[in-house]
Amino acid sequence: MEMIKMMMKRLLPLFVTSMLLLAGSVFAAPYSREGGSSNALTAGDTTVTGYISDSSCGLKHMEGMGDDKSCTLMCTKGGQSKFVLADRDGKKVYSLDKAGQAKAHDFAGQKVKVTGHVKGKTISVTSIEAA
Numbered sequence: 001m002e003m004i005k006m007m008m009k010r011l012l013p014l015f016v017t018s019m020l021l022l023a024g025s026v027f028a029a030p031y032s033r034e035g036g037s038s039n040a041l042t043a044g045d046t047t048v049t050g051y052i053s054d055s056s057c058g059l060k061h062m063e064g065m066g067d068d069k070s071c072t073l074m075c076t077k078g079g080q081s082k083f084v085l086a087d088r089d090g091k092k093v094y095s096l097d098k099a100g101q102a103k104a105h106d107f108a109g110q111k112v113k114v115t116g117h118v119k120g121k122t123i124s125v126t127s128i129e130a131a
């Protein structure tokens with residue numbers, strides 16, 4: 001099972017990205033922008049800067065849990081909490097979709113720029129890079 005999980009983790013982002021690209025090229029032409037606010041495909045990508053945290057701690061990590069990275073990894077270990085993007089300046093916590101969960105692992109506790117579709121408080125992640 002571990003092997004399959006690891007393979008899924010590696011392959012899923014690739015799969016999602018290629019599906020998005022495919023969907024983008026198929027839908028980009030026929031759809032006009034007017035009235036498309038409810039359609040995520042026409043919304044375009046947004047970049048949000050913040051810290052990769054976990055859903056238990058959110059904006060501020062518990063004290064006595066080591067640094068942000070170890071706390072985030074500890075909290076998300078075994079899937080009790082999920083990775084989130086904590087925008088400390090904007091005091092907002094965004095949840096990340098499945099692709100984002102896989103990508104966020106490498107950036108636990110770090111300041112990052114997350115690019116993707118923002119819908120309410122959830123980001124469908126296209127990419128995460130260090131900020």
Ligand SMILES: [Cu+2]
Pocket residue numbers: 054056057061062065071072075
């Ligand atoms: Cu934590």
